[in-house]
Amino acid sequence: MFSAINRKVKRFVLRQHKKKPVVWISDTTLRDGAQMPGIRLSPEQKLAIAKALAAAGVHSIDCGFPAASPNDVEGIRLIAKNVKGSVLSALSRTVKSDIDLSADALSSVSPLKRAITLFIGTSPLHREHKHHMTKSQIIDTAVEAIDHAQKFFEIISFGPEDASRTEPEFLHKIYEEAIGAGAMSIGFTDTVGILTPDKCAATVRRIQDNVKNMDDAMMAVHFHNDLGLATANSLACIKEGVNVVQGTINGVGERAGNVALEEVVMALHLHHDEFKKSTTVDPKALSELSKLVARLTGFEPASNKAVIGTNIFRTEAGIHQDGILQNPDTYLPFPPEAIGAGPVELVLGQQSGSNAVRHHLETNGMSTSEEHVKLVLDYLKGNKHDAGDYPEINSFLERLRPFLADERLQTGLASGNPTDGE
Numbered sequence: 058m059f060s061a062i063n064r065k066v067k068r069f070v071l072r073q074h075k076k077k078p079v080v081w082i083s084d085t086t087l088r089d090g091a092q093m094p095g096i097r098l099s100p101e102q103k104l105a106i107a108k109a110l111a112a113a114g115v116h117s118i119d120c121g122f123p124a125a126s127p128n129d130v131e132g133i134r135l136i137a138k139n140v141k142g143s144v145l146s147a148l149s150r151t152v153k154s155d156i157d158l159s160a161d162a163l164s165s166v167s168p169l170k171r172a173i174t175l176f177i178g179t180s181p182l183h184r185e186h187k188h189h190m191t192k193s194q195i196i197d198t199a200v201e202a203i204d205h206a207q208k209f210f211e212i213i214s215f216g217p218e219d220a221s222r223t224e225p226e227f228l229h230k231i232y233e234e235a236i237g238a239g240a241m242s243i244g245f246t247d248t249v250g251i252l253t254p255d256k257c258a259a260t261v262r263r264i265q266d267n268v269k270n271m272d273d274a275m276m277a278v279h280f281h282n283d284l285g286l287a288t289a290n291s292l293a294c295i296k297e298g299v300n301v302v303q304g305t306i307n308g309v310g311e312r313a314g315n316v317a318l319e320e321v322v323m324a325l326h327l328h329h330d331e332f333k334k335s336t337t338v339d340p341k342a343l344s345e346l347s348k349l350v351a352r353l354t355g356f357e358p359a360s361n362k363a364v365i366g367t368n369i370f371r372t373e374a375g376i377h378q379d380g381i382l383q384n385p386d387t388y389l390p391f392p393p394e395a396i397g398a399g400p401v402e403l404v405l406g407q408q409s410g411s412n413a414v415r416h417h418l419e420t421n422g423m424s425t426s427e428e429h430v431k432l433v434l435d436y437l438k439g440n441k442h443d444a445g446d447y448p449e450i451n452s453f454l455e456r457l458r459p460f461l462a463d464e465r466l467q468t469g470l471a472s473g474n475p476t477d478g479e
């Protein structure tokens with residue numbers, strides 16, 4: 058019953074797909090992201106994130122690893138029954154019982170919308186110290202698993218674990234065998250996040266040149282951020298023709314995390330002239346998606362996190378504030394609306410100038426006389442941060458509280474205690 062689409066037709070569709078100027082975004086927030094120490098998502102929370110990912114236009118969602126826990130199975134089942142639009146996938150070792158669990162968890166999804174990703178360690182470290190298998194045993198295991206998975210799945214991805222530390226010849230060989238056995242997508246993984254952009258681009262080129270049946274499969278990358286290079290690495294591989302980028306929202310994931318999808322999506326969105334590829338993800342959904350993942354995982358991204366950090370649209374420096382007041386583009390890479398965030402915040406602190414102070418006084422319906430502006434600036438720049446020292450503008454300062462950047466400035470107002478000499 059699963060040969061509804063035979064191999065020939067599948068290949069034809071796949072080749073058409075590969076030609077499209079699109080990078081398909083695959084999300085693994087619910088699987089690799091959820092492996093981050095301290096993150097624990099209930100099935101209901103996973104469902105909420107999966108719904109938001111699908112609504113944002115994410116092409117495929119790695120919903121979990123059924124063999125890891127009953128919680129994963131429950132989460133996948135819940136998502137399978139309630140999320141439409143994206144391809145829903147489960148992670149599985151190259152073990153029959155894992156594959157059966159994945160098939161069962163995704164059984165309610167139509168054959169063209171459910172997928173399985175099979176993985177096995179291929180690097181010498183993984184072969185010798187984890188699997189205790191020879192190269193040919195690893196290949197046989199992968200091929201047998203793909204064969205078994207075809208009983209349940211039309212869409213099979215094969216991802217060698219620790220591919221970036223695997224010998225090139227062996228990597229090419231196992232990809233070739235996996236595609237020959239029926240894998241529709243092969244993944245190049247940098248499991249420990251060790252690559253640089255030039256090295257991963259060269260590897261991807263080599264794979265495409267050496268894997269003879271490469272035209273019959275999509276190529277995906279799965280990168281980690283241990284050197285802070287995951288986004289640069291993903292973009293370098295996109296230039297080499299990679300079709301799928303897998304990552305997580307807010308870059309959550311093992312160790313330094315996975316590639317942050319909001320970064321990849323925005324880089325492609327802003328530099329279409331360079332990459333000539335788009336994604337199906339709506340950039341305007343990124344801010345809300347990021348906030349949802351932060352709230353449910355309990356992991357708040359750093360305020361200076363690229364694209365979605367709270368400081369991206371927030372500035373205290375006088376020159377920047379003055380520029381932004383005249384034209385926001387002067388000191389912003391893109392307007393907050395581009396990712397569905399906003400508005401720009403001009404916070405008041407030691408660095409602020411008179412224009413930002415005047416702006417806040419004016420928008421709050423207060424006097425903007427030179428004298429008042431000067432008094433507020435004195436307060437911001439002075440060492441005394443006790444509103445009591447500024448009785449003339451005391452009520453002004455209270456009303457400016459939401460815009461005060463410095464905790465010390467706010468404390469001075471709240472407590473009324475002198476904070477001199479701190």
Ligand code: MN
Nearest residue numbers: 089248279311
């Ligand atoms: Mn990973």
